[in-house]
Amino acid sequence: MAELFIFSIAESLITKLASHAFQEASRVVGLYDHLRDLKETLSLVKAVLLDAEQKQEHNHELQEWLRQLKSVFYYAEDVIDEFECQTLRKQVLKAHGTIKDEVSHFFSSSNPLVFRSKMAQQIKDVSKRLDKVAADRHKFGLRIIDVDTRVVHRRDTSRMTHSRVSDSDVIGRENDKENIIELLMQQNPNDDDKSLSVIPIVGIGGLGKTTLAKFVFNDKRIDKCFTLKMWVCVSDDFDINQLIIKIINSANVADAPLPQQNLNMVDLEQLQNRLRNILAGQKFLLVLDDVWSDDRVKWVELRNLIQEGVAAGSKILATTRIDSIASMMGTVTSQKLQSLSPENSLSLFVKWAFKEGEDEKHPHLVNIGKEIVNKCKGVPLAVRTLGSLLFSKFETNEWEYVRDNEIWNLPQKKDDILPALKLSYDFLPSYLRQCFALFSLYPKDYIFHSFEVSRLWGALGVLASPRKNETPEDVVKQYLVELLSRSFLQDFIDGGTFYQFKIHDLVHDLALFVTKEECLLINSHIQNIPENIWHLSFAEYNFIGNSFTSKSVAVRTIMFPNGAEGANVEALLNTCVSKFKLLRVLDLSDSTCKTLSRSIGKLKHLRYFSIQNNRNIKRLPNSICKIQNLQFLNVLGCKELEALPKGLRKLISLRSLDISTKQPVLPYSEITNLISLAHLSIGSSHNMESIFGGVKFPALKTLYVADCHSLKSLPLDVTNFPELETLFVQDCVNLDLELWKDDHEEQNLNGLPQLVKLKYVAFWGLPQLVALPQWLQESANSLQTLIIKNCNNLEMLPEWLSTMTNQKALHISDCPKLISLPDNIHHLTALEHLHIRGCPELCKKCQPHVGEFWSKISHIKDVFIEEPEKLEEEEDE
Template identity: 35%
Template sequence: MKELREKIGKIAKQRHDFGLAQAGPVRQAEFKRPETFSVVDEKTIVGRDGDKEKIVKLLLETGGDHDVSVIPIVGLGGLGKTTLAQLAFNDGRVTGQQRFDLRVWVYVSTNFDMKKIAKAVIDETEEKCNDLDNPDAVARCLVRICSQKRFLLVLDDVWNEDPDKWKELKVVFKDGKKGSKILVTTRSEKVATIMKTVEPHRVKGLSDDDCWTLFKRRAFDNGEENGYPNLVAIGQQIVKKCSGVPLAANALGSMMLFKRTEDAWSAIRDNEIWSLKEETTILPSLKLSYIQMPSALKQCFAYCSIFPKDYEIDKDDLIRQWIALGFISSNETWTSMEDIGNEYFNDLLWMSFLQDVEDEDDEKCYGNVTYRMHDLVHDLLMSVAREEVAVIVGEESTRIPKGRRYASIHYSSVMTHIPTTIARRLRALQFRKSSSHIMAFYSEAKYLRLLDLYGSEISMLPSSIGELKLLRYLNLSENSIQELPESITSLCNLQTLNLSSCCKICTLPTLLGSLTNLRILDLSYCSSLLSLPSSLCDLKNLHNLNLSALNSLVALPECIGSLQNLRILNLSGCGSLLSLPSSSSDLQHLVKLDISGCGKLCELPKMIQKLTKLRVLLNNNCSELKGMPRGIGKVVSLQELSVFVIGKQDRVEHCASISELAHLKLVGKLEINGLGNVTSPVDAKAANLIEKNLRSLKLVWNVLSGEEGMDTVLPAEEIDTVLENLQPHQKLENLKLEGYARGKFPSWMMNRIGSCLPNLVEIQLANIPRCSSLPPLGQLPFLKELTVRNMPAITNLGVDKFPALRSLELSCMPVLREWVTVLTVDDEEGRRERVPIFPCLTHLYLKECPKLRPEPCLPASVGFLTISGTSSGNLSLILERATPLDDGGDAADSLQPPPNKELWDLTIEKCQQLTCLPESLRSLTSLRYMTIKDCEDLERIEDWLGELADLRLLEIWGCSSLRYHKMTALEELEIKDCPLLLDADGQFVDTSVDHIKYVTVNESEYEYRKQASSSPQQEKSSPEEEESSPKEEEKKSWTSCWSKSNWLGSRT
C-alpha cells in the first residue's frame, strides 16, 4: 500500500509539473434505444387489459383540479410502459367521438429536447412556426395551439429529472382546454413525482402464464409445441426467470426457436441470465440506466449484488454498510455520510432498481423500511460484480471462490472453514442465519471492514475479534451472546455495532467508550440489559443510539448530554423509564427523539428549547406524561409531534400552553390531549392550527390519568369558542374528536365543513354525549370512513348522500332509530326513482344500537356486516332488511324477498335472548364466512343454514348454551367456549363432524380432522377484490395470520 501511494503521488506531481488539465470522463459505448412510435400491433400484446382500462379511464376523465392532467406510467425497463401507452393512445374510446382535438406522440429518451417536442406538436396542426430556433416564437405558437384544443400528448421514455425543464414545458401547455392530458412513460420515480398531477400508474410484471404465452410465440411455430411436451415443461420453468418482464420472455423465447433438444433447453434453464448474449436479453435495457450512473453510485449499486434474490434490504442498514466499506466519503460541508447515502439510495429507488416492499400492515415491522431488487436487476448486478462477489444460500456450496472481496452466506450449516488466502482478501462477510461457526478465521481476515453474523446461533464471541483492526461494521443481532469480550473495545475503527435482540446479554464492556469512532449503536430488544456503562458518554462521534424495548432500563446515564453529535435517540418501549436526565437537553444536534410507549415517563426535559435542531418528537402512548415542557414552542425546527399534552392549571408554571404551538411548522399527524385544561380561547386561537399543513388531527378532552368527565376550567360558552378556534388546515384528511361534552359542534364543522375541510377522508366522533345532530358530512366528496361512537343523543343520521363512503361504524347509540339509506326523487322527466345514499359502502359495523332501523333496507353494496349488542328482535329486523329493493317495493314488505348477492361476511355477537338464528338469514345466499360470538342464549343452529351453498367457514365462540346440529354443506367449523357441544373426552355429543373438512375446537385442530390437499382459507378474498379500506386491511391481516396448525383464524 505504501508503494502504491508513492506511485500515485509521483503521478500527481508529474501532472502538476506538466500543467495537465483534468479531462472529462470518457463516455463508454452507448446502448441507444430505437425510437418509439404510437403504432402497436395489439394482437401481440398479452396481460395488459386491466392496465389499459385504468389508463384509458384516466384519459377520459374531465374532472379534477387541473385543466391539463399529467399521468405518469412508471416502472422497470422492459415491463411494457411504452406498449401500455400505445394501447391507450390508440384505443377507440380515445380516438373517437372527438374526445381529443389533437393527439401527439413524442419519443423523448435521455435528451429532453423542447424543440423536438414543440416540432412534433406543431407538425400535427396547420399552425406554422418559421423560427423553430427561437424559443419565444415556439412558445407563442404552442400557446396558440393548446388554448384552442383539447390535446393528448404522450412523452415516451422520459429521463429528465430537472424540475426547471419540466416547468418550461408546463408553462407552454398549461392553457389547454379542460380535459387535456399529458401521458408520460418513465423508469424514474423522481420523474413521475416531478411531473404528476395524478398518482402515477405503476406497471407490474406479467403473470407466469402471460409470460409463457409470449415465450411460446417466439419459441414455437403455431401449434408446434404440442409435439414437444417435455420442452413445454422446461420452457414453463424458464419463463419463471423472466419475473414478469415481457422483453425478457420475448428474448428468451427467440433464443429457443432453433433449439429442439431437451439438453439445450435445460442448459438455458439452469444457466444464469448473464451467460446469455446481452443483445438478446433484458440486460441492455437496464444497462442504459447503469451506464449513466456516477461512479460512486455505480459502486454502491454493484455492492447490492451481495444480497440473494428476493432479499428484503433494510435501507438504513445498507447505507451503513456502504459507509463502512468506504463507498461514501463525507464532503467538506457538515452534511453527514448518512445523508449522502440517502441520496444515493433514493437515486436507485427513482430509477426502479430498488422497489418498495408492499406490506399489508400500515406499520413496518420495527419501523424498518425494506426494499427488494427485481430479479433481472439482480442479474444485471451479478454480471457486473461476479468476479468480486460471492453469494451462497443454503448448502449449495462449502467454499467461497477465489478472488472474491465480498461474500455472503445465508442459511448454511456446512461452511466451517475459510482458507487463509480467501480470508485475507475479504472486505465484507455476511454470515446470516447460519449455524456453522467460522470464528477461527478472524485472525486471518485482517482487512475485513464488514462482518455480519445476524442470527447465527452464536453464544460466545472469541477474543480474537479484537484483531480485526480495520473493522467498521459489526452486526451481532439475534444471537445468544451473554457478554462481549473486552477485546471488542480495541476495534478503534468500528462505526456500527448492532446487538439488537441479543436477549441474554446482561452487561456491556466497561470500556465501551473506547470505541471512539462508533456512529451507530443498536441495543434494541436486549431485554436482559439492566443498565448502561458510564463510558457510553465517551462515544463523542455517536450519531444514532437505539435503546428501544429495554423493558428493565430504569434510567439513562446522567452524562448522556455529552453525546454532542447524537442525532437520533430511540427510547420507545422503555416501559420502566421514569425520567430523562436533565443533561439530555444539551443534545444540541439531536434531530429525532422517540419516547413512544414509555408508559411511566412523567415529563420531558424542562430546558427542551435548547434542542434547537429537533425535528421529530414521537411521544404517543406516554400515559403518565402530564404536559409539555414550557418552551417547546421555541423548538422551531420541530416538524413532527405525535401528541401535545396540555397540563393542568395547577402545573401551569411547568407546562406549556397550547399557544406554544403557534410557531411550530408541524406536518403529518398531531394529537392534542387534555383540551379541558385550556385556560383561554385566545390561547387556542394562537395555536394557529389553520395554518399547519397537517394530514391528521385528533382533539381529545379528559384523557389524562385519573380524570373523569369533562373537567374544564372554562365556562360553557368559552369551551365552545376553544373548539371554534381550533379550525384545522383545509388539506386535512383525517379528523378525530373525542370527549367533547358540549351540545353543538363548531361552525367550521356544521355550516362550512364542505369548504373548510373538503379533503377529509376519515372522521371519528367518539364520547360526545350532548350533541343531538351530526355535521352535514355528506358535503365531503372524498369521505371514505366514518365512525360515530358513544353519541347517546343522536336519534337519526339525516339524509345526506355519501358518494364515496366505504366504511361506517355506529357504536353505542342507544336512541339512534332512523337511518335512511335510499331516497325517492323525481328525475328530469318527472318519473320517480330510487337513489342510494351510500352507493359505495362495503363495510358496516352496528354495535349496541338497539333501536336502529335501516329505511328501507341496508345499503345494497355492503359485503362485510357486523351486528353486536342488540336484541334478537332487532337482529331479525336488520337481517330482513339486508336484502335489496325490487321494483315491487321494500324488501322488508315482500313475502319472499330477493336474495342478497353482495353480503359475503357476517358477524353476530353479544345478542341477548337469541336462542336460534333468524329465518331471514336464508336469503343471504352469497354468504361465505359467518361468525357467531358471545351469544350466551343461543341453543341451536337450524339445519337450513346448510342450504347456504357458498358458506365455507362458520366460527362459533362463547355460545355456552349451544347444542350442535349437523350442516352437510359446511367445509370449515371453529368452536370455542361452547361446553355443551362436547363430552368429557372432548368429542362432539350429538353427531360426528367427519363430513366437515376442517374443524378447530378451542383453537386446536379437532382430533378427527379429515385430511385435504389445500386449505380453502387461501381463497378467502372479496369476490370483487375491491380497494381495501383500513377495516378491510384488518381482515387481510387476520387472514395472513392463519397457519397449517390453525386452520380457522380468529377475528378479535
C-alpha cells in the same frame, strides 16, 4: 463488462485528502507534501475517468487500464486509511492513555518516527504506481469531464421507438389501457381552458410502458377524439430544437414537408413558428416516450411552445422510469404500471416460445416454462426475452438451462431485458452506482431496512460526506429516495425516520451483473471464490468451506445476511486476522461461538462488527476497543453476555451501539465519551431497573429499548437527548413511562422544552401502559408516526393527541381495552394512514360507513379497520 466504480473511489479519496482535518493531521506528522502530491495526481486522473468509463465498453485495452487504475486506487485508499487509524489512535492516547500506554506506543510500530518513515514510503509507492498507470491516459484520447452529471448521451438508435403495435401482442394491459383512455377522453372542467393535460406512465424498465402507450395510441376511440396524433421518442436527449423537429415530422402534415437535414438548418424561431402553424386550433395527442431528463426549465419551455394556441382538450401522454420526472411533467396522478399476473405472464411466454398451437404438443416444456416465468416476476420484457431464447427449441435440457441460470448469464440482444435494465443503471450518478451494487450481497426477496443499509454503506465509505447540519443518515435517506424515484426499489415503507423496502428479482440480477468483479453472494452454485473479490456474502453458513485463494487478501466485507448459525466462526476469525487485514465489515449475526479471539483487535480497519443474537458468548475481548475506526458495534441479543468490554470510551468513531448485558448498570463513564453516538439499542438486559439517569447523549437520534424485564423507569428529556427522533420501547413488562413525571414537571417549570424532535414513537408490549405518557404531548409539532401494539391495559387515547399537527401515521393493534378515539381526531389533517386491528370494540365503532367514528376518520387516505367477523374467528380459535 462489469462496473468498476473508479470515479466514485477517486472522488472519495480526493475529498478526504482535501479535508481540513486531514490536512492538519498530515502536517503534524510531516506528511503534508507527500499527500498533497498524491492528491494532485489523483485529480489529473479523475478528470478523464468519466470519459473513460463511457468509452470502455468496446475497448478492451481501455478496460484493462481502468482495472489497473482501480487496483492502485484501492491501494491508495488502504494507505490513507492507515494514516487515519494512526491519527485516531493518537487522539485516544492523548485523551485516555496511561503512562504504560504511552511507553508501549513508543516501542511499537506506531512510534511517530517509525510510522512517518513507513507511511512516507507507502505514499511514494502509491504515487509511483499511480504515475505509471496515469501516464497511459493520453493514448486513449480521453476528454476532461470534471463533474458526473449523468445522463450519458449514447445516441443509441436501437432504443428509438415508434407508434406501431399489434393488439394481439399485448397481454394483461386491458385495464391499464382503459384507465388511460378514460383520462385522455375527459374534457377539462372549463371548455375554454387551453392548458395541456399531461398523463405520465411510470414503471421499471421492461414493464411495458411504451407498449401500453402504443396500445392506447392506436385505439379507434383515440382517432375519433383527437384530430392530430404525434409520437416522439425522447430517449436520453432533451434538446428543444431536436424535439420540435421530431414533433413537426411526426405531425406528418402538408405544412411540414421539409426533410430532417433541412429542418436542422432552420433556426429556433422559424421552428417555433412552424410548430405553432401545425398545432394551431388542433386538438391533439402527443406521446413523449422514454423521458429521462429532469431539467424543469427545458420542460416548461417545451410545454409553453406546444400549448400556445392549441384547442381545448389536447393531451400529452409521457412514459418514464423516474417518479420525479413524472411528478414534474404530470398534471394528474401518475399511472404506475404494475407487474403482469402469473397467468398473463405465462400466456405471453407461450406466445413468444412457441408457434401458435405448438405448446399443446409439449406440455412438459410448458411446465418448465411456468418455472421460468417465475424468474421474470411479471416483467413483460423479461418474459419475452426468455421466451424468444427458447423459440423452436424442444430439448428439455435447453429449457432447464434457462430455468436454472441467472438471467444475466443468458444470451442477451440489444432489446432484451438486461440491456433495458442496464440503461437505468447507466443513468445513475456515480455516487449511487456503488451503493446500488452492494444490494447484490443480499439474497433475492430480502427485506431491507435503512439502518442496515446505512451501516454497510457507511462502513465501506461509499457515502458522500454530509453537508453542514446533515448526518450520514440524511445522506442515506437522499440516496434511497433517489433510487426509489428511479424505480430501483419497491414495497417501500416510510417510517418517518427509517425505511423498509425490497428490490425486484430482476433488479437483483442487474446488481449481480454490474458488480460480479467485486461482490460475490456465495451459494451452492459457487464452487470457488475468485481472486480479487472485495466483498463476500454467504447465503448459508455451510458454504464457508469454499476455499479462499492466496490472493483473496483484498476482502473488505464478510457477512451472513441469513445468519451465521452453525458456522465455524473461530476459524473464520483467525482467517480474517491472518489474511483479511483490510476488512471493513464483519457480520457474524446468529453465530454460536462461545469465545472470540483477542486478535480481533488487530483488525484496525474494521468499521462494522456484529455478533447479534449469539446465545452462547459470555465475554468479549477488551481488544475490540482498540479498533478506533469502529463505527457500528452490535451485540444485541447476546443474552449470556456478562459485561461489556472495558475501554468502550476509546471507540471514538462509534455511531451505533446495540447491546445486551447482564450488568445491572451500564458503564456510563465509558458510554458518555462516545460523542458521535447516534443510535443506541438496549435489549434483553434483565438486571437493569433504571437507565440514563442524568446521562447526556448529545448526538443520539434513535433509542431502542426492548425486553428489559426489570426496567421500571426510563428518564427522557431534551437536556440529555436534544436530538432524539426515534423512540422504540418494547416488551418491558414492568416499565411505567410516567415514573419520572415529577422531575419532568419540575423541568417544565424551568421552561425547558421536552423532546421536541421526536418523529417516530412505538410502544409495544407494555402492560403497565394505561394511558399515553403526558410528556409525549410536547412532541406535538414533530411527531409523524405513532405505533401502539399489544398494550393490554391501555384504556384511552388522550384528547391532546389531536394536536399532533404533523402526524402522518397511527397504527393501533392488540389493545383490547381501547374502545374509543379522541373526539377531535378529525383535526389531524396530516394523518394519511390509520390502521386498527385486535381492538374489538374500537374496530366495530370505526367500520366504514356504519361505525359511529367513521365520519371522523373517513377523510384519511389509507384506513384499515379489521372486520368484526375476523375478530370473532380469532376469538373462537
